Amino acid sequence: MFKLKVNEEKHKRISERLGLIEHTKYDYILTDDKNEVEEDKINIVFNEADIPKVNNLLDLIVKGEEVLLTGSNQYGQKTVESRNFYYFIVEGETVYGVLHNTKLIIRMKLYEVEEILLNKDYIRISKYCLVNIGKIDYIKPALNSKLDLLMKNKEHLEVNRAYLKEFKAALKL
Amino acid sequence: MFILENLFITLLVLIGIGITVVAATRYLEEYGLNKQLRLKQRSMRIKGEVVTSKKSLLGALVLAPTFIVVLGIFVAANIGSGDIGQLITVKSSDDILQIFEKYQDQTNTYNSGWFRNGDFSEALAGIGNPEADFDDAVDDGTGSDDYSGPNNQVQGVDEMDNVVTDGKYIYTMHGAAIQITLAYTVENGIDNFGLAHEITYVQDFDSCESKALYPQGMYASSQDDYLVVIASEYNNYNWDCLEDGEYINWYDRNNSNSVKVFVYDKENDFELIEEYTLNGYFTGTRKIGDDLYVITNKYIPFEQEDINIDDYLPYYEVNNQKTITSYDDIIYNEGTSPNTFTTFYGIDLSKAKVDMEVVLGDNGYNLYVSNENMYLVGNVYYFFGTDTFFTDPVYENRTAIMKVSIDNAEVEFKAVGYVEGHTLDQFSMDEHDGYLRITTTTGWWGEDINNRLWVLDENLKQVSVLEHLGKPGETIRSTRFSGDYGYVVTFEQTDPFYVINLSDPTNPVKEGELEIPGFSSYLQPLNNDFMLGIGFSADGEGRIDGMKLDIYDIRDKSNPLLWDSAEFKYADFGWVWSSVTYNHKDLLIDLNKGIIAFPFSSNDYSEEEGYTYKSGIMMYEIDLEDGFSDDYSFIQHEENSDEYVYVYKAQFIDDYLYTISNKYVGVSLIADPEVIIKTQKVLRADNYYYWYGEGIIWD
Known part of the structure; x- marks a missing residue:
């Protein structure tokens, strides 16, 4: 789960563009405040224009590796x-x-x-x-x-x- | 006695109450479960989640008495004849509640505004009193009249920015502070270059509840003896004050959010002369001479029990003198979702006088302002209100255009119009000879996509429409209007650049087109003969492989040509990026000086050097005889720095080029831009996004 720490005007826009849902028990922080850097975390800096890229990354984090299942019907086998x-x-x-x-x-x-x-x-x-x-x-x-x-x-x-x-x-x- | 004598009636009443309570409980459970489901699905990052409301018998049972009462009130108040698009003047808070309830019943939707700003969001804590720090660095000299103003869409209509200059000072925004650098005087040139002043807005992060100010942008000009700062003021709650799992409903904070306008006296050490509070969230602003226009929106939380609309009426304050809008002044456009007050403010800065116009409806997102009118567009769920409770409502997503006339800071609501599809940005619109031209795209992929150019009359009624611009599957990537012509770029694999003749508003004609790989995301006319395009280059299959600047020769409208271009291929630079591809205010172009400059970043990897990141201002010489110069200058603030130094803006005064990064304001000669002569350090923290995640590898 995520937490977004930017000013409210940006908050709405960024959270919409990143499709974020936030929670009190967060694992990840997105912020525009340098002081939020935490010692034991890996810090990543990105520009606003890279939001689509970051979006894909968030997808990967939340959805994880896709699991494939194989099954069959009258037309044969499908994964x-x-x-x-x-x-x-x-x-x-x-x-x-x-x-x-x-x-x-x-x-x-x-x-x-x-x-x-x-x-x-x-x-x-x-x-x-x-x-x-x-x-x-x-x-x-x-x-x-x-x-x-x-x-x-x-x-x-x-x-x-x-x-x-x-x-x-x-x-x- | 009554109970004993009427045992049967009492029993019936009790049973009735019992059924209602059970039904209400069920309904609440149903609502709660589905709200949770939507949040869960959003957290699962399922794309395209739309909140739908299904009819529920239980819901109907609970709502039925309310429905009947409301129906009665409607008949009594004679609101809601079912006309579409009829403008209604509101008279009281009851009218607004009735409008909302009617909308809810007719569309059978529960207002979904609750998720808009994120129920679970945290606010930064802070306090917001403007406080000025004074400094000794003063130069009584005069500034130059030869300086770069904001890159406005419409001549004479200023757009605010995060960096502005008035020919003497450079004003920059850094978090909650405005830094003022003395840049140039006619008498002393850049001799006294350095920090002149700083305005800070103090933030208190420890209090559980406080206010915080965030500057949004500024206006400055050599014509004005004042500096205008537009800031958003938020009610903040400290996350640490909350219990685990507790959250703050955003509408608890929403109500007191405002836009602040601070006016500082340039001649008197930037003393605060005027302070305006404009209630609502910031939507947009423009400035024409001394007239400042600001638009705000404010969500009305109808889902709250016992809502008192009086508490949500938009208001403004001039130097703490409060004026609240009266119900008579509120306009509702029948058929739109009445969930937000959109307020248009006109401020005469020379007289400290405010005028306001309030519209009840969905809020807007793209603002276009001509010298005579403001146009705000937004999505609306527009319904055709002829349904009964038991039939499916007919409603569709359209773009609503609100037109408000502006004249000497007086604002007056004129009309509302509708077109299908969504607009891309402010450049999708243009007013010419009383007609509004607007481009929209409907659909997202495949054959469903339809790109249109609409011409609307002064009442926003359709005059003509040109449909199916672009090839199947292409969407509009940029639009620009200039006089009798419109220029539209669409893209999926290649970039058709269309020239549309609008000299007859009733009959727009596609006069010419040019097809080249890649696309422009921004167009700007250089004069009547040439058009600048900024965007991305692509290979033959439509894969983006770099950034590019094009100049189109539009002398022959039926046969536009690619006249010159500058390309930055990923293969040469690694990943390249520039904010100018989506923010026209980051473009500095001046044909008299013969320069074009914009922020430019690249990220490359080589085995010898590893990862290299570069950020600077890319500058070309430009003229309309030879196009772009062969060589460019690249102005960096620190080379091979360990820190993140992002250069994001360029301005000029006289013969000097000023570049601004998150660390410095630098000055160099336009003739020799890469050699920075002087720098002034930025005092406050920068504004970029840091993202922390354990075990995440970014590549």
Whole structure:
């Protein structure tokens, strides 16, 4: 997580351009104040015009190395970046990775997929389903204390009561 | 007794209250969860996240009574006939609340302004009382009239800058301080070159809550006996005073943020003569003679409970005398999101008189000012308000143009107009013979992109539009208007430079075009025959491979030619960079002196020398017979320095060139610019970005 320490006028602009979301528990500081240099940190100086470059770097830090998963459907085998999956679901004995309008059979157990995607903002919502937080469009509390998730591909998923606490915790920054 | 006698009614009421409480709790939970989801997704750096609001039955249950009440009020107050673009004069705070609630209901969106400035942002702590330090270095001599003014878009309309000169002094901004260097006098030349004065704005970083001032820019001229400093004043909270996990809602701070205008007497040791407080965030400013114009915007936090609009009314203060706008003076343009007060201030500096015009609506981002009018453009979610609660609203993202006339520091709202697409910068607009010409781009990639040039009349109604400028997939990279002609550069792989004949406003015609690799991100006419382009060179496949300066020969409008150019290839210099590619104020060009100068940095690596970083002012001689000189001068302040010395501005007075870095103000002869004769040290810290991260390798 980041913290931006520049004057307010720049703050708005830079944080928008860098797509920053800030937090009290930060690991990185961006500032225009030389006095903020901390002894045990590596200091990097960049010009405002390099913001696009720095933006890519921030992407790399936050998103980390992309994890590729291989699966197959009727057209053959495909390797897909993990962030493109909407969710993984167990149907019968088979694990499916669901993409925007197709699904791939993944030859792994769901807990193995979960382990691989540990730092990739995926969250278990039931015994059978692992969801990509980035692909949730809207959350609606249902009357039975469950949560209804509208995914960005218009599908609906349900957060099981047993996983509710964990799910809410995962949304926190 | 009533309860006992009417047990059934009481029971019903209790059940009703119970249902409402449950429903409200659910709705709040739903709102909270989705707000958290958006923040989470933003923190995951998912591009293009748009906050959408879905209809919720629970939400409807909670809002239904409010909706009915509001509906009743609408009918009573007769606001909201559903007309699009109708201007409404507000009469009271209730009107504003009704406008907001109506907008919210009709668009079915919850106001999303809460994320704009970052809920979780930290403010710097400080205190903001201007304090002047006096110095003995005085020269009673007079300054020269031959000096470089700001590189204005419109002749006569001054733009503020971080470095300005009036022919005698050079004024530079360093954090919260203004340094004034005596640069030149007619009597003594540069003999007395040196620090003349410093104005500092004291900041208190220890208090939990305080105010801090940050200078934004300055105006100075040999015509004026005063210096104008424009600063932003913020309410600051000390991060250390907060509990872990606690944060400050930015609108708590937002309300008292202001733009400060300080006027200092040049003849009297820079004594503060006038102090203006203009409520709101800084949006833009211009100065014409003694008339100063400032625009601010101020977000209205409707999401706060029990909001009292009275507390958010824009105001100004002249030497601590406060004037608050009255509701009668606020204009609302129906159909736009009423989340912000945009205030246009006109200040007559010679009389210390302020005029203001307040518009309720979305705020703007690009400001263009002619000698007669200000035009502020911004994105609006414009809705067609004919929906019922149960149908999807129709609204779209458009560019709104607000037109405010200016005359002797009097400001008057004239019109609002809409065009599709977004504008690139202030140069996307130009006023000529009462018509506004404006270029926009819609879409982001592929076939969807449409680059347009619009001509609008004085009421901002469309007169004509020229569509599909550029090849498929290209976007506008720069625009400049000059008299009857418009010049537009688009780019994806190559740089078509279009010449558009606007002599008939009803029928703009693409008269000529030139295609060359790379593109110009800034255009500036040198005269009627030649146009300067500053930008990037590219190889045949559109990959940017350096920086370039071009001069286009536009004598034959149907056949523009590349007349001369200067290129800085990455292959020769390593990585090269100049702020002039996006900030026209960093360009110094004077055809009488025959010079063009701009900041230039390069970063190179060789096995022998390792990494080398260079920053300086790149200067060419220029004339309209031979173009750029073959050789250039490169003015550095420190060579092979261990410190970061960034040279960012050049100015001239008489025969001298002044270069400004984060460490020095240097003076050299224009005829021999690389030899710096004298320097004055910069007293305060510089302003560049430092970024710290453990284990990050930058290459």
